[in-house]
Amino acid sequence: MNKKIRVHIADDHKILIEGLIAVINTEKSLSIKGYSLTGKQVVDWFDKKGNSADVLVLDITMPELDGFEVLKHFREQKINQKVIILSSYDDIKIVDEVLKLGASGYISKGNAGGHIIQAIKKVAAGEQYFSDDIQSLLLQKITGGKLPIGDAPEDFLFEKLTEREIKVLRLVTLEYNTSEIADQLNVSHHTVETHRRKLLKKLNVKSSVGLAMYAVKFKVV
Incomplete structure (x- = not known):
C-alpha cells in the first residue's frame, strides 16, 4: 500500500483552509497534517519535534510572519521543506522571490480548487508546479514578452x-x-x-x- 502524502496548510482565513481540506480529502492518496493561521504557527509547528509534512501549502500574507519570512526560516534552519505558495497575487516579482527562497510551486487562489491536488502530487514527487495563469507569466518572462502589471497592492x-x-x-x-x-x-x-x-x-x-x-x-x- 502506497504511503499517503502528508499536507500542512497555512493561511489566515479559516474558511479557505476548510475549503482546501474538503478538496484534499477527496483524494485518497493525500492526508491533512494540521493547519496554521499565522506564519509563526507554521514555524512553531515545523520546529516541534515529531511534526513533519511532505508538502506545505503556504499563503504569502499572514500575521506575525509572512510567507517570505517562513521560507527564509526554512532556509536558515536548513529545513528541506517542499512548499507550494497559494496567493491572491499574480505579480511576477513575488513569484520570482518565492522561487529564489525555495518554493516549488505557485498557485493563485482563484485557481486553487482545480490545481491543488495535482500540485501537491507533483511537488511531493520533486517537481515544480504552477497554475495556468502563473505559467503564462513565467513563459512571457522567459520569452521576453511584455509582462502585465501584477496585482500586488500598493501597500x-x-x-x-x-x-x-x-x-x-x-x-x-x-x-x-x-x-x-x-x-x-x-x-x-x-x-x-x-x-x-x-x-x-x-x-x-x-x-x-x-x-x-x-x-x-x-x-x-
Missing part, C-alpha cells in the same frame, strides 16, 4: 513590516534621531540602524524622506 511591501519596524518608522517620521529612537525603544544604536536599513530595503526607498512618505500614506503617524 504589499508595507504589510511585510514587523511591529518593531513600524515603531521605528513612526519615530523616524517624527524626526527622532538614532539615539532618541534607541532610548524610546530601549534598544542599542546598532539595532536601530539595522531596523532602518531593513526599512529602506523593504520599502525600496533611499532616505528618511521616502520612509516618511510611506508612513504618511499609510497613516502610521
Whole structure:
C-alpha cells in the first residue's frame, strides 16, 4: 500500500483552509497534517519535534510572519521543506522571490480548487508546479514578452513590516534621531540602524524622506 502524502496548510482565513481540506480529502492518496493561521504557527509547528509534512501549502500574507519570512526560516534552519505558495497575487516579482527562497510551486487562489491536488502530487514527487495563469507569466518572462502589471497592492511591501519596524518608522517620521529612537525603544544604536536599513530595503526607498512618505500614506503617524 502506497504511503499517503502528508499536507500542512497555512493561511489566515479559516474558511479557505476548510475549503482546501474538503478538496484534499477527496483524494485518497493525500492526508491533512494540521493547519496554521499565522506564519509563526507554521514555524512553531515545523520546529516541534515529531511534526513533519511532505508538502506545505503556504499563503504569502499572514500575521506575525509572512510567507517570505517562513521560507527564509526554512532556509536558515536548513529545513528541506517542499512548499507550494497559494496567493491572491499574480505579480511576477513575488513569484520570482518565492522561487529564489525555495518554493516549488505557485498557485493563485482563484485557481486553487482545480490545481491543488495535482500540485501537491507533483511537488511531493520533486517537481515544480504552477497554475495556468502563473505559467503564462513565467513563459512571457522567459520569452521576453511584455509582462502585465501584477496585482500586488500598493501597500504589499508595507504589510511585510514587523511591529518593531513600524515603531521605528513612526519615530523616524517624527524626526527622532538614532539615539532618541534607541532610548524610546530601549534598544542599542546598532539595532536601530539595522531596523532602518531593513526599512529602506523593504520599502525600496533611499532616505528618511521616502520612509516618511510611506508612513504618511499609510497613516502610521
